[in-house]
Amino acid sequence: MSTFRLALGxxxxxACRAGVLTLGNFDGVHRGHQALIAEAARQAxxxxxxxxxxxxxxxxLQILRPSAFQPLSxxxxxxxxxxxxxxxxxxxxxxxxxxxxxxxxxxxxDQIIRDRLGGRIIVEGFNFAFGKDREGTPAVLGSxxxxxxxxxxLLPPQEVFGKPVSSSRVRAEILAGRLDVVFALLGRHHxxxxxxxxxxxxxxxxxFPTANLGNVETLIPGNGVYAVRAIHLGKSCPAAAxxxxxxTFGEDARKIEVHIIGFAGDLYGxxxxxxxxxxxxxxxxxxxxxxLIAQVQxxxxxxxxxxx
Numbered sequence: 001m002s003t004f005r006l007a008l009g010x011x012x013x014x015a016c017r018a019g020v021l022t023l024g025n026f027d028g029v030h031r032g033h034q035a036l037i038a039e040a041a042r043q044a045x046x047x048x049x050x051x052x053x054x055x056x057x058x059x060x061l062q063i064l065r066p067s068a069f070q071p072l073s074x075x076x077x078x079x080x081x082x083x084x085x086x087x088x089x090x091x092x093x094x095x096x097x098x099x100x101x102x103x104x105x106x107x108x109x110d111q112i113i114r115d116r117l118g119g120r121i122i123v124e125g126f127n128f129a130f131g132k133d134r135e136g137t138p139a140v141l142g143s144x145x146x147x148x149x150x151x152x153x154l155l156p157p158q159e160v161f162g163k164p165v166s167s168s169r170v171r172a173e174i175l176a177g178r179l180d181v182v183f184a185l186l187g188r189h190h191x192x193x194x195x196x197x198x199x200x201x202x203x204x205x206x207x208f209p210t211a212n213l214g215n216v217e218t219l220i221p222g223n224g225v226y227a228v229r230a231i232h233l234g235k236s237c238p239a240a241a242x243x244x245x246x247x248t249f250g251e252d253a254r255k256i257e258v259h260i261i262g263f264a265g266d267l268y269g270x271x272x273x274x275x276x277x278x279x280x281x282x283x284x285x286x287x288x289x290x291x292l293i294a295q296v297q298x299x300x301x302x303x304x305x306x307x308x
Contacts, residue, residue: 001088003080005057007095012116016092019050021119023130025167026055028073029082030185032125032158032165039155040123041087049120053088055079056096063098071219073170073190078218092117105136109144123153127166160184177222177279189229191275192216192256196267199257206289208296210242210257211267213274220256225280227303230260231273237263238307240300241274247285248292259296261304278306 004013022040026033037053044051057076061069074082080091094100094112103111108131113119122145130136136144138154145152157164165185173181174190182190192213199212211230223244230239239260245252258274280302286292 001084001090003084003091003093005093005095006116008097008100008111012092013090015050016052016090016117018118018120019052019089020044020047020121020123021052021054021113021117022123023054023113024125024128025059026053026079026083027059027167028170028186029079029086030165030167030170031160031187032155033083034086034187035155035158036123036125037083037086037088039153040121041089043121043123043153044089047120050089051087052090052092052117052119053083053086054092054094054117055083057093058096060096060101063096063101070171071217073167073174073219075193075217078191078193102132105131105140106144107131108136109141109148114148114150119150121151121153123155125155126157128154171219174219175222177224177226179221179226179276179278182276189275189277190219190221191231191273192218192220193271193273194256196270196272198268199255206293206296208259208293208300210259211272213256213258213272216256221276221279223254223283225283225299226276227278227280227306228258229275229277229307230258230263231275232267232270236275237261238304239274240280240296240303241276242283244283247283248289259300261300280306 002015004016006012020040020043022036041051059072076093083091126138128138142152170185194213194216196211197214221243226241228239228241229236237260239258242257244254280299286295
């Protein structure tokens with residue numbers, strides 16, 4: 001399994017040619033995306049070729065409407081790992097440029113899918129769109145495939161709790177802190193990765209030292225206290241995380257503070273991954289430091305039990 005990058009105008013890697021193709025932003029690699037990859041892999045095995053997942057970096061919206069762009073739920077590195085785990089033999093990351101986004105659906109189909117990749121079968125979702133102004137609807141793609149004699153498989157929506165799974169739905173549930181729904185949509189826990197930065201060491205003075213997470217590129221869950229897993233250098237530990245301000249001390253700044261249960265050491269400047277398991281409670285002010293400490297003790301014990 002390999003990951004390749006392809007710029008418009010360059011020849012595609014030989015490993016990505018003449019395979020079963022599925023294209024998309026694939027943010028989150030949710031259950032709908034996983035179904036696409038599984039179907040592409042199934043058809044690829046029947047033909048004796050490779051299943052190729054094609055994604056884009058950066059996200060097209062970052063170029064088309066940067067003011068409207070919101071953090072994604074996965075980095076491109078995590079996304080490619082998840083696509084491989086879902087069954088893709090190879091992942092091809094198209095370098096998104098203004099020139100690429102100006103291609104009409106017909107031009108994209110001819111230049112990318114046929115000429116550079118020589119796709120044998122296309123597998124897509126019911127709401128797939130591509131090309132300039134997203135003019136390449138499933139109906140358009142069907143016509144292009146028919147003209148080219150290229151088989152097309154369109155999958156229906158995957159539903160969870162009676163509603164279609166989508167990247168926008170995943171993001172909404174993450175922001176709402178409904179982690180049970182997020183897990184059902186993704187088939188795994190949502191995670192973020194950042195760098196441990198210096199804080200005010202208030203947690204240490206309260207008896208609960210925290211790693212303050214900065215430089216997080218992906219979507220952060222809504223404010224609250226969470227049971228999480230802290231992952232560092234391949235080791236996973238139960239932890240409790242506070243996302244949001246600290247109203248007890250009159251602080252408005254939104255922070256991510258992670259108390260790693262049973263950990264003693266210095267993580268400053270190091271990378272830390274936090275996997276969100278369950279929301280424990282909302283963020284709220286306390287009448288005294290003693291009251292806050294008592295609640296944090298309860299939170300930590302709950303987090304330890306939940307994660308274990």
